[in-house]
Amino acid sequence: MLDQALCNRPPSQWLELKSAIADWLMNPILVVLPLLFLIFLPWIVPRFRWKRLWSGFATLLLITYFSAQFPLITAVANKGLVAFVPADRGQSADAIVILGRGQVFRNSRVKVAANLWESQRAPLIFASGAGDGTEIVQKLEQEGIPKTALEEEHCSQTTKENALFTASVLQPQGVKRIILVTDPPHMLRSLLTFRNVGFEVIPHKSPAPHLTQTRKAMMMFYEYMGLVKYGIKGELVPQNTAKREQPQIVGQR
Incomplete structure (x- = not known):
């Protein structure tokens, strides 16, 4: 069972920092002006050391910032993320799991999950995500999905917690195979x-x-950084049997 006290946690410091960085990077003026200042500052201050290093580094960051927003760059980055994802071959499952990602993404995920349920791919739909779980279930009810086929958790703040909290609810019910619904990146x-x-x-x-384009670039950046972070922590390979039976929840980020 999921400890409901986890739902009352404040957002983690990492999530707050991530949100602040995203807000900053999505405002070009707040990015370009400081970088231009760093480019020209070493040449304005007479005794500034390592002028070429500072100016060159700031120039590289400015070029990277703009080039990352080119449609071709984001398309290639997205291709790298989806290339290793296997195709859905239509197998049945024990449950359909929808991951929340905010209001902008919600409607399309609800439609996809409703279609999967109506196609009898799975008897249960489970929504996961703080600020999304309850809202997704409400929208699914509006789509005509019966309450008996819906469950949710609205406590998870990260992808790792999506998995852990979903496991803590569904695995005791005997759910082993799931259809996972989220966006391609x-x-x-x-x-x-x-x-x-x-x-x-x-x-x-x-x-x-x-x-x-800025939002797309941010999504790609976070996904690649997330893969590196989760990979270093060993969270991208299957756990042993003992750990599967007892998913650890408290203290995970």
């Missing part, structure tokens, strides 16, 4: 993380909404 990390806690996962990508 997020799918690879989600697939590996849910396998890590013992699920057999069928990935089913949900279309991403129309986003600005």
Whole structure:
């Protein structure tokens, strides 16, 4: 069972920092002006040491910031994230699991999950995510899905917690195979993380909404950084049997 006290936690410091960085990077003026200042400052101050190093580094950051927003760059980055995700071959499952990612992504995921349920791919739909779980279930009810086929948790703040908290609710019910619904860039990390806690996962990508190039670039950046972080912590490979039976929840980020 999931400890409901986990739902009352304040956002982690990492999530708050991540949100602040995203807000900053999505405002070009707040990025470009400081970088231009760093480029020209060494040449304005007469005794500034390592002028070429400081100016060159700031110039590289400025070029990287703009080039990362080119449609071709984001398309290639997205291709790298989805290339290793297996196709959904239509197998049945024990449950459909929807991962929350905010209001902008919600409607498309609800439609995808409702279609999967109506196609009798699984008898249960489970929504996971703080600020999303309850809202997704409400929208699924509006789509005509009966309450008896819906469950949710609204405590998880990260992809790892999505997996852990979902496992703590569904695995005691005998759920082993799931159809995982999330957007294409997020799918690879989600697939590996849910396998890590013992699920057999069928990935089913949900279309991403129309986003600005800056937002797309941010998504790609976070996903690649997330893969590196989770990989270093060993959270992208299946756990042993003992750990699968007792998913650890408290203290995970």
